[in-house]
Amino acid sequence: MGRKRRGIPAAAILVLTVLACQAIWCCGIVAMIAPGPGEDTVLVSTTVPPQLDCTALVEAVETIQADPYDESIPLDRELQTALRETCAANDVPLSLALGLIEVESGFDPEIVSPKGAYGLCQLNPKYFPTDLSPSENIAAGIGWLGELLEQHEDTAAALRAYDLGHDDGDRKFADAVLAAAGEWGAG
Numbered sequence: 001m002g003r004k005r006r007g008i009p010a011a012a013i014l015v016l017t018v019l020a021c022q023a024i025w026c027c028g029i030v031a032m033i034a035p036g037p038g039e040d041t042v043l044v045s046t047t048v049p050p051q052l053d054c055t056a057l058v059e060a061v062e063t064i065q066a067d068p069y070d071e072s073i074p075l076d077r078e079l080q081t082a083l084r085e086t087c088a089a090n091d092v093p094l095s096l097a098l099g100l101i102e103v104e105s106g107f108d109p110e111i112v113s114p115k116g117a118y119g120l121c122q123l124n125p126k127y128f129p130t131d132l133s134p135s136e137n138i139a140a141g142i143g144w145l146g147e148l149l150e151q152h153e154d155t156a157a158a159l160r161a162y163d164l165g166h167d168d169g170d171r172k173f174a175d176a177v178l179a180a181a182g183e184w185g186a187g
Helices: 010-026 055-066 077-090 094-105 134-152 155-164 172-183
Strands: 029-035 041-047
Touching: 077 094, 077 134, 094 134, 094 155, 094 172, 134 155, 155 172
Parallel strands: none
Antiparallel strands: 029 041
């Protein structure tokens, strides 16, 4: 189930390439690659006066930077935003949060365990309201994980406490989450 995080999606690379070409033109530099003697590639460049307004370019780059949507993460744009914001607010590495969600729910926001734990983060209804939206489920679950990481100062112990309610030394759940987190990279 683990999908390796691949960095920048292909569509963003294409957009960034086009924008980089426009930036070169916008800044007054024309560059082209031409075959040289013996079929070697030679970079030919020249400076020309700027002829384009770069405002649109800057705005497009800011939009891409503000929207780090990653197609390899099986969550929609809204949930990815909620996850990134919650991770940042609670000092939880994104890869660890993704590993937790993958192990707990397989990224299914509607899943309910036989014991009644529900949603992406498999929240226990004894401690969390049952009417949380998927975004709220992420905020509550990853927020709680952040508190446990701070309290335990050991990731495996915090994960076991997340799963069981306290750390009893068993590391099966923690090992599964950490393995899944490793598949998601340093996110």
